[in-house]
Amino acid sequence: MMICKLLSGAALAAFALAAPAAAQTADAAPAAATTRDADPALWVVKDDDTTIYLFGTVHVLKPGLSWFDDAVKQAFDASDELVLEIRQPDGKAMQKLMLQYGLDPEQAPLSETLPEGLGARYLKAMAGIGIPQAAADRFEPWFAATLLSVAPLQKLGYDPVNGPEAVLTAAAEAAKKKLGALETPEQQLGYLDSLSDEAQIAFLTSTLEDMDEAQAMMDAMVDRWSSGDPQALGKLLNDELTDSPELQKILLTDRNANWADWIDTRLDTPGTVFVAVGAGHLAGEGSVQEQLAAHDLIAARIDY
Template identity: 30%
Template structure:
């Protein structure tokens, strides 16, 4: 599974848990942000990168935007892993000389063992992973257990629709850049995220249902609260995965504005909320961002 499929589905409040109750039957109204200048219009939407079948999330406005878009911008322009994926994992995802059992305490290792046992995964196969890579694997297990489809992401749906319509699809980042972002985090930051993932494994499968339901209804209150909590509890992780990348996304959006035409920008929903979000950064740079 590519990083663009891992981290954007898993990290920092973008998890969506088990559907304990069905979503209300109503027209979806997920937020859309718009920024314009004299000859360019950019529509910005958030994506949930791993979705369960039967969840009605697509608003009529999205189909309309795609119908007149000249380009689509995603975090990555392709969901196919690079040819050097195995080499990247071996070089940056493995640390047999510093196994997890030497970095986590007995209680944390017991929690990890419990999670892996539930999925029939031998601990020995996990012990040599670097913390960031172990964190992604555990989170992926969580989502699959909750019934989410790795091939059912909203970003994948948008790319498929753009391809059908003949709309060029571009990416703000490359796979290698995203991979380096995670693997380049300080080890202690990686361990903080892994520990929290182990501790909150069961709760995360249900707590974040409210985020998904609220987002579909156009309410970002729950997601804002979750993002603020992550910024407070996992400051290093938040800085790398959100603050720094949001600055890069804003730079890319400014580049699009320097041209002309209509573009759809679709990146992870968590990048649109909080004081360090894409809309806030663009407004700080003097642009007017309208939410519709």
């Protein structure tokens, strides 16, 4: 489920990487010495007086990818407003929200509730990112899964500082563009916090089983994103969600429907908007584009 989280929750990567213990696990990989061309997919929805660009992101990236150019930069420059999944709170506020949503002091020790043989593996994995058992056993399963998916990525050189959200936000602020958001950080964390206990445990179990493949999975995801191949990206995502319909509904399908509603309503207001959301929302079954079709709206792919 790693790919699903990283493509579909802007708050999750940033919250996990903001955790003090996780941030100290290892030095980040050195910056890339060369720049590699990347051409992620871009769509546009428009009527007579409103244009909305849809851009899929990967929330954490290595340095050295030249994605903010060509048609993506042209669309951004032409826009009056940037709309992201969320507007990031500062580090202290993020950590406060992590404690509020991700810890449950009253629950039974998490390591004792996992399927046989996984409890010790869980505690070892948490110790590996600098989190002691006393804290790890208080984490809710969804939050533990998030930390174990994202925290090790800094060691591989992936960081939200290099992600499109950070780059686009800085560019929008420099150009004095209006900044908006589709959701709040509390909403995004609340979606996973609302998962059933069974789904949360399955979520954590799959994360533990996938940890050794983190680099290969992340690299494959970024390659598909960089080459502008939403079909391959959608297959990667759908394969991960096959056994988790509850997670698929809460994290992807329902939110995609909400965002399609937002786009339909936003078309009533003249202007040009650049919307950047996790690439998983713009790929596969139930994507934002499919949801827009229910509103008789067409998201046209921009070739470049």
